[in-house]
Amino acid sequence: MSVVVVAAAIVAQGERVLAAQRAEPPALAGGWEFPGGKVDPGESEHEALVRECREELGVEISVGARIGGDWTLANGYVLRVWLATVASGTPEAKEHLALRWLGPGEYYDVAWLGADLPVMEAVESALRHG
Numbered sequence: 001m002s003v004v005v006v007a008a009a010i011v012a013q014g015e016r017v018l019a020a021q022r023a024e025p026p027a028l029a030g031g032w033e034f035p036g037g038k039v040d041p042g043e044s045e046h047e048a049l050v051r052e053c054r055e056e057l058g059v060e061i062s063v064g065a066r067i068g069g070d071w072t073l074a075n076g077y078v079l080r081v082w083l084a085t086v087a088s089g090t091p092e093a094k095e096h097l098a099l100r101w102l103g104p105g106e107y108y109d110v111a112w113l114g115a116d117l118p119v120m121e122a123v124e125s126a127l128r129h130g
């Protein structure tokens, strides 16, 4: 079975979307992604998403609709993405180099990881069409 990576497209007022800049590994460092990570054994995808956002950003999230299906990553992992909102706390870059809230018109202003560009397009479409 493929390794499943879960990620959150965290949306705030004004249709701003949170992007996070990876610190490692060297091949991915500097690229921008949606906060998340691998699902641990025995953990649900929802639990993993909530845990990763707590660890990486220091926030509690509310998980919303799924965005797309399985996004295949170059290394064979499978990426699954959900819309989310911050339920409590303010996101901080605990494990990333930087965070950016991207407003409409800024969604493509960061160097998204290769797999994340079509995800951002799908997120934009979901926000635009409700």
Ligand SMILES: Nc1nc2c([nH]c(=O)n2[C@H]2C[C@H](O)[C@@H](COP(=O)(O)OP(=O)(O)OP(=O)(O)O)O2)c(=O)[nH]1
Binding pocket: 005, 006, 007, 028, 032, 033, 034, 035, 036, 037, 038, 039, 073, 075, 077, 079, 113, 115, 116
């Ligand atoms: N979190 C996240 N990972 C992504 C995205 N796009 C993408 O290609 N990836 C890749 C990068 C990594 O190869 C993998 C996620 O691994 P990770 O290092 O974030 O996982 P993790 O937090 O569980 O880390 P670790 O415990 O294994 O160190 O998925 C994305 O939007 N978010």
